[in-house]
Amino acid sequence: QVQLQESGPGLVQPSQTLSLTCTVSGGSISSGDYYWSWIRQHPGKGLEWIGYIYYSGSTYYNPSLKSRATISVDTSKNQFSLKLNTVTAADTAVYYCARAPFRGTNSRGPFDYWGQGTLVTVSS
C-alpha cells in the first residue's frame, strides 16, 4: 500500500522560503508510472494545484504561483520536494503531496493517493 508523508517546518517567516519534502513508501518514484504533485488548501478554502514532477525531473507548475515554486525529486531517497520562495501570509495553507498516474507527456490521471497534509503558517 503506497503512502505519502509530508515533512518540513510548520512556521516560516515572511519573505523567506518554504521547504517541504514528501517521502513515498510502498512504491518507487523511479517506476515512471506516476507524476508527483504538490497541492495546497488555504484554511477553510478549496484546493489549489501547485505543480508536479516526473521521476526524470520534468516539471509542470501552476502559473498562478508566478514562478515562485520549484519542485525537485531525489529518487535515491524516494522523495520529492517543494520550495516556495518569497512567502507571504497568503501562502499559509495545508500542503499536500499526491500522486497521479502517468499517461504520457503532460497527460495524467487523477490524484489517487494523498499524504495527510502539513500546515504551514507564514508569520513573523
Place this chain on the structure above:
Amino acid sequence: DIVMTQSPDSLAVSLGERATINCKSSQNLLYSSNNNNYLAWYQQRPGQPPKMLIYWASARDSGVPDRFSGSGSGTDFTLTISSLQAEDVAVYYCQQYYSTPLTFGGGTKVEIK
C-alpha cells in the same frame, strides 16, 4: 485555465435520501481519441486529505460504496449519493485533469438535515 464551477455550495439531506452535486467545466473534458472524460470527484472529511471517489467521470474507485455514482460528459457532470449515510458528511470536490493547470471546483458541503 479550465474553471470548475460546483453547485450548490452546500446542501442538507436527510439520512437515506439522495444528494446530488453538480460540476460544470468551462471547457470540454472529453478527450475524443479515447472517449474519456478527464473528471474526478473527491470526498474530504473534516481534518482529512481528499479521497478519490470517482474518476473518468463515472468509474468508482476500489472500495467506494456503490451508493456513490458519477455521470455526465463534456462540460456537465454530477455526483450522486443515492442514500445518504452519516459517514458521508464531508466536502466534495470535482477536479479536471484534462489540462494543466489542474483545477478543482470550489467544493460542496454535504450535511445531515
